[in-house]
Amino acid sequence: MKGDALAGAARLLGRRLEELGRVSDDRDGLTRTFHSPAMRRANALVGRWMRGAGLAVREDAVGNLIGRIEAGGRGAKTLLIGSHLDTVRDAGRFDGALGVLLPIAALGDLRRRGVDLPFAVEVLGFSEEEGVRFSSAYLGSKGYAGRLRAADLKLRDAKGISVRQVLGIRAAPGPAHRARSLLGYVEVHIEQGPVLESRGLATGVVSAIAGQTRARLLWRGRAGHAGTTPMAMRRDALAGAAEFVLAAEAFARSHSPLVATTGAIAALPGAANVIPGEVVLSLDVRHPRDTGRRAALARLLALARGIASRRGLGLDWRQTQDDGAVACSTDLTALLARSVRAVQGRCPELTSGAGHDAVVISNLAPVAMLFVRCRGGLSHHPAEHVSPRDRETALRVVVDFIEGLSATHERRI
Amino acid sequence: MKGDALAGAARLLGRRLEELGRVSDDRDGLTRTFHSPAMRRANALVGRWMRGAGLAVREDAVGNLIGRIEAGGRGAKTLLIGSHLDTVRDAGRFDGALGVLLPIAALGDLRRRGVDLPFAVEVLGFSEEEGVRFSSAYLGSKGYAGRLRAADLKLRDAKGISVRQVLGIRAAPGPAHRARSLLGYVEVHIEQGPVLESRGLATGVVSAIAGQTRARLLWRGRAGHAGTTPMAMRRDALAGAAEFVLAAEAFARSHSPLVATTGAIAALPGAANVIPGEVVLSLDVRHPRDTGRRAALARLLALARGIASRRGLGLDWRQTQDDGAVACSTDLTALLARSVRAVQGRCPELTSGAGHDAVVISNLAPVAMLFVRCRGGLSHHPAEHVSPRDRETALRVVVDFIEGLSATHERRI
Numbered sequence: 120m121k122g123d124a125l126a127g128a129a130r131l132l133g134r135r136l137e138e139l140g141r142v143s144d145d146r147d148g149l150t151r152t153f154h155s156p157a158m159r160r161a162n163a164l165v166g167r168w169m170r171g172a173g174l175a176v177r178e179d180a181v182g183n184l185i186g187r188i189e190a191g192g193r194g195a196k197t198l199l200i201g202s203h204l205d206t207v208r209d210a211g212r213f214d215g216a217l218g219v220l221l222p223i224a225a226l227g228d229l230r231r232r233g234v235d236l237p238f239a240v241e242v243l244g245f246s247e248e249e250g251v252r253f254s255s256a257y258l259g260s261k262g263y264a265g266r267l268r269a270a271d272l273k274l275r276d277a278k279g280i281s282v283r284q285v286l287g288i289r290a291a292p293g294p295a296h297r298a299r300s301l302l303g304y305v306e307v308h309i310e311q312g313p314v315l316e317s318r319g320l321a322t323g324v325v326s327a328i329a330g331q332t333r334a335r336l337l338w339r340g341r342a343g344h345a346g347t348t349p350m351a352m353r354r355d356a357l358a359g360a361a362e363f364v365l366a367a368e369a370f371a372r373s374h375s376p377l378v379a380t381t382g383a384i385a386a387l388p389g390a391a392n393v394i395p396g397e398v399v400l401s402l403d404v405r406h407p408r409d410t411g412r413r414a415a416l417a418r419l420l421a422l423a424r425g426i427a428s429r430r431g432l433g434l435d436w437r438q439t440q441d442d443g444a445v446a447c448s449t450d451l452t453a454l455l456a457r458s459v460r461a462v463q464g465r466c467p468e469l470t471s472g473a474g475h476d477a478v479v480i481s482n483l484a485p486v487a488m489l490f491v492r493c494r495g496g497l498s499h500h501p502a503e504h505v506s507p508r509d510r511e512t513a514l515r516v517v518v519d520f521i522e523g524l525s526a527t528h529e530r531r532i
Numbered sequence: 533m534k535g536d537a538l539a540g541a542a543r544l545l546g547r548r549l550e551e552l553g554r555v556s557d558d559r560d561g562l563t564r565t566f567h568s569p570a571m572r573r574a575n576a577l578v579g580r581w582m583r584g585a586g587l588a589v590r591e592d593a594v595g596n597l598i599g600r601i602e603a604g605g606r607g608a609k610t611l612l613i614g615s616h617l618d619t620v621r622d623a624g625r626f627d628g629a630l631g632v633l634l635p636i637a638a639l640g641d642l643r644r645r646g647v648d649l650p651f652a653v654e655v656l657g658f659s660e661e662e663g664v665r666f667s668s669a670y671l672g673s674k675g676y677a678g679r680l681r682a683a684d685l686k687l688r689d690a691k692g693i694s695v696r697q698v699l700g701i702r703a704a705p706g707p708a709h710r711a712r713s714l715l716g717y718v719e720v721h722i723e724q725g726p727v728l729e730s731r732g733l734a735t736g737v738v739s740a741i742a743g744q745t746r747a748r749l750l751w752r753g754r755a756g757h758a759g760t761t762p763m764a765m766r767r768d769a770l771a772g773a774a775e776f777v778l779a780a781e782a783f784a785r786s787h788s789p790l791v792a793t794t795g796a797i798a799a800l801p802g803a804a805n806v807i808p809g810e811v812v813l814s815l816d817v818r819h820p821r822d823t824g825r826r827a828a829l830a831r832l833l834a835l836a837r838g839i840a841s842r843r844g845l846g847l848d849w850r851q852t853q854d855d856g857a858v859a860c861s862t863d864l865t866a867l868l869a870r871s872v873r874a875v876q877g878r879c880p881e882l883t884s885g886a887g888h889d890a891v892v893i894s895n896l897a898p899v900a901m902l903f904v905r906c907r908g909g910l911s912h913h914p915a916e917h918v919s920p921r922d923r924e925t926a927l928r929v930v931v932d933f934i935e936g937l938s939a940t941h942e943r944r945i
Contacts, residue, residue, distance in 0.1 A: 312760025329759060333804055344911060345793035345816045346742060346885025347725025350785045352909075357794060358781050361774035368771050372763045380758035381770060383802045391746055391795045391814035401804035403758045472759025496765075498757060 125228055125518065129511035132224045135168060136510075139204075139220065140212030148209035148501055153247040153258055154182055154285045161204050165219060165244055172227035174242060180292045181262030182246035184219075188226060190236040197296060198524065199304040199484060200517075201243025203259060203476055207251060211503020213493065217510070218307040219244040225517045236521070237528045238302055245476050252276045260479035265294030294483055301484040302524070303451045306477045307513060308488060309505055313496030314469055321512040323467035324456045325488035327407035328478050329378075330444035332416055334402045336363065336423060339433030342388060342396025357386050357395035359432045366422045367402065370415065376470055377406045377415050407470035409444050445478050448485030454527065455487045458519035463512055489516060538641055538931065542924035545637045548581060549923075552617075552633065553625030561622035561914055566660040566671055567595055567698045574617050578632060578657055585640035587655060593705040594675030595659035597632075601639060603649040610709060611937065612717040612897060613930075614656025616672060616889055620664060624916020626906065630923070631720040632657040638930045649934070650941045651715055658889050665689045673892035678707030707896055714897040715937070716864045719890045720926060721901060722918055726909030727882055734925040736880035737869045738901035740820035741891050742791075743857035745829055747815045749776065749836060752846030755801060755809030770799050770808035772845045779835045780815065783828065789883055790819045790828050820883035822857050858891045861898030867940065868900045871932035876925055902929060 142164060143149045144157040151157040162184045166176045174186030184204065187197075202218025222242045229236070245259030253274040261267045272283040272291060283289075310316075315323055340356035364381045371379035383401040404419065406412035420436055427434035452468075459466035469490055477486040491513045494504040505513075555577060556562045557570040564570040575597045579589040582599030589599050597617065600610075615631025635655045642649070658672030666687040674680045685696040685704060696702075723729075728736055753769035777794045784792035793816040799808040817832065819825035833849055840847035865881075872879035882903055890899040904926045907917040918926075 310760065311757050312762070313756075313765050314760075314762065317765065331759065343726075343909060344724050344886060345795055346744065346791065346818045346887075347723065347727075347911075348791070348885070348909060349725070349727065350781070350788065350791055352726050352730065355781065355793075357797060358777055361777035364771055364774035365778070368763070368768065375763065378759065378761070378763055380768075380805070380807055382758055382799065382804050382806050382808055384770060384797055384799050384808075386795065386797050389796045391816050392793070393795050394793055395795055395797075403804050405759050472761070473757060474759075496756065496761065498760075 124231060125515055126511060128224045128228050129507065129514050132220055132510055132514060133507050135220050136212050136216055139164060139216050149206055149212060150208045150210060151204065151206045152252040153205055158182065158205060158246060162244065165204065168220070168223050169242060172223050173230045174223070174226065179263065179295065180288055181259055181267070181286060183259050183263050184244035184246070186223065186242040188240045190240070191238045195238050196300055196302045197239040197241055198302045198521070199241050199243055199480065200306070201245065201476070202306050202308055203245040203248035205247050205249050205251070205259070207249045207499045209501060211498060211500055213309045213503050213505045214311070214498050215248060217309060217491065217505060221307050221510070221514055221517060224514055225521060228518055229521060234522065236525050238525070240521070248476055253282060256474065257476065257479045258282065260476040262292055263295050264479050264483040265292065266479055266482055267291035296483065298483055303448055303485040303487060304477060304480040305451065305455065305520070306475055306486070306488045307517060308475055308490060309493040309498055309503065310469070310490040310496065311473050311493065311498035315467065315490060315492035316494070316496060318467055320465060320467055321463055321492050321509040322459050322516055323469045323490050324452050324459060325447055325471045325490055326452065326468045327447060328445040328471040328475060329405035329407045330409050330412045331403065331405045331440065331442045331474065332412060332438060333440040335437045335439055336360070336400045336402055337435040338398040338400065338427065339435070340394070340396055340430070343394040345392040345394055348394060353394055354431050355394050356398040356432060359426050359430045360384065360398040360400045362426045363400065363423050366426065367419055370418060370422065374415060377404070377411060378472055379404050379415070379419065405472050407444055412444065442474070445481045445486070447487050451485050451487035454523055455489055455520050458516045458523055459489070461519055462515045489513060537644060538928055539924060541637045541641050542920065542927050545633055545923055545927060546920050548633050549625050549629055552577060552629050562619055562625060563621045563623060564617065564619045565665040566618055571595065571618060571659065575657065578617065581633070581636050582655060585636050586643045587636070587639065592676065592708065593701055594672055594680070594699055596672050596676050597657035597659070599636065599655040601653045603653070604651045608651050609713055609715045610652040610654055611715045611934070612654050612656055612893065613719070614658065614889070615719050615721055616658040616661035618660050618662050618664070618672070620662045620912045622914060624911060624913055626722045626916050626918045627724070627911050628661060630722060630904065630918060634720050634923070634927055634930060637927055638934060641931055642934060647935065649938050651938070653934070661889055666695060669887065670889065670892045671695065673889040675705055676708050677892050677896040678705065679892055679895055680704035709896065711896055716861055716898040716900060717890060717893040717896070718864065718868065718933070719888055719899070719901045720930060721888055721903060722906040722911055722916070723882070723903040723909065724886050724906065724911035728880065728903060728905035729907070729909060731880055733878060733880055734876055734905050734922040735872050735929055736882045736903050737865050737872060738860055738884045738903055739865065739881045740860055741858040741884040741888060742818035742820045743822050743825045744816065744818045744853065744855045744887065745825060745851060746853040748850045748852055749773070749813045749815060750848040751811040751813065751840065752848070753807070753809055753843070756807040758805040758807055761807060766807055767844050768807050769811040769845060772839050772843045773797065773811040773813045775839045776813065776836050779839065780832055783831060783835065787828060790817070790824060791885055792817045792828065792832065818885050820857055825857065855887070858894045858899070860900050864898050864900035867936055868902055868933050871929045871936055872902070874932055875928045902926060
């Protein structure tokens, strides 16, 4: 009967994702930002579902929704499992929400079956991950992990309101737990990419979350009349930038799992009849290993300098962001992979190119992530979709994982 | 004493260019647009200088300033010589103005020396060439040549005022002359390019004005997350466009005197962390021969299609402009080149990549053009500059040319 009950739980999960997807600050699409009215309604709604699954519910100082089930008695450790409840603008209803509602469904199932756990579980609905309101991501998980800095509290939104004002606090809160009291943090999230779909699998585990470096490349040539400047006398900034776009693409293609993206480009003066004198190009480089990312950056910088020098162009390379890679816990991930294999036969191991709350929580506890296939790899879009069958598969994996962790834990004791 | 008098005339020309350069609609920079208050002041000022050189002055129905010197008696033909008095926004003071003020200085010199010409001369200051006010170029020379169309009269400026309203006319005027009454049209203009400077020469003749085709290329790929989409699964519209930028550059480099320019580019969505799903690219292709331009366009289109097909991208190629090349008159140009050689020793022959009033007047009369070196090839910019020495060289060339044409003309009679 476990199978049938879980199928029902998966259907309920689907209805809840739909209901939560209607809780929005916008009339037309789904948008929920840090401490907005919709976020307060979302916390109230998800809090009710947490209570229904037997969790004790509270909100912390930064608005994270925390549902806790005590188990294992005095001195028992805590398993964290969750994701974020905020969204990008005009979002889909799975990014974040799936990782909060799915563990509630899993704990509901365990409770229904009277499963006794030897550890406490906290389901976390982080209040901020997408960085929409304050152009700074992870405010929720940073608050939970005690990683908010004074500078974060001073951030202001488009209306000039600061994080400090929004939260009504004077100092950043400390971590929610001592590290040694935690078993780990598990996050279920849509893949936001096409790998699982291309392999025909519903779920996979994440071995590492890629480090990420962003740079802004300014190419300086000489603007000139498109009709009167012979080809041989040109210093075309766009041609130089184009050469780099292709060089970065070719380099990343031959250095998998490296990804390099030039997503934004602007040419000045930007008229059809003027040779571009200046081009600004963005570069985003990610690799699951820091050594791989750093080696790639050094090579890309050398390539850019070579192009600029050969073409007589000026080049200004400014790094605007640099985040190290986060390795997932080998133990937790092995256990999670065992559950994936038990449920769907094979278990692919992916690296996450996108950042997640797990990046921040890795400062507090070992982390593991379960990726769930999303249609067409699409995310951050109203058409974002996870099939009912895949949701059920993911739910079965998480239930099996919690029971598996429970068995391991008991063996250890 | 001819030499000394011309040196003085060249200095006066310099002062007049400076004075005319202060006649502007803007307080900060030089801007004169079709029938603006500054254009009326410019016509009045230049008209005074024309009268001073012995010309009879009038304005035609479209505001062209015409200074005419009768000579050669009844049935004598007319030599046209001029350029435009309007400017781009924030212009330099030589583009157009040099070609109007220089022939006034030349005719002043001929008059001072009592030279009798066997033909009439009209110095033309066209009222519109740059296309600023009505986003349509050559309104002045089109009016003079009888080439304005009903559609031109309906054009409206940013305030909704039509050309017809500005001119207060009901129908487009006919041509100012019957073609058989004209000896030709000669235009002195800054090169707007770096060729004369690179050869260390003050002036050169123009063999042809390049034809010009513009197109808008829309590259359609698939937007995707920069972190989660492996390189092998991307359809990056910017990478395709970059490949074309380089292909067009390489093709034009190996097919001189072809020039091909991709001056404007926009990537959508244009975020650092999103693979561009759509890129719009401008293409501007010019060649002094129509066959050369057409062959290049066919090849570039084939290259673009090959790139798009290889990368799985959509391509939409839309032609937005297509103007044929204009060949300068062999006879007039040979005579002009003889004068250039007489004054500066050598005479380079250039093609004009930019359009000029001569393009329109070629419908009415054989045309020739004298290009004058401008510093750094720079034009359409406040720093546009022609040295006093080069102005004097150009003036000597034009005086020699008019006397040469006069001699040829008398020999023919």
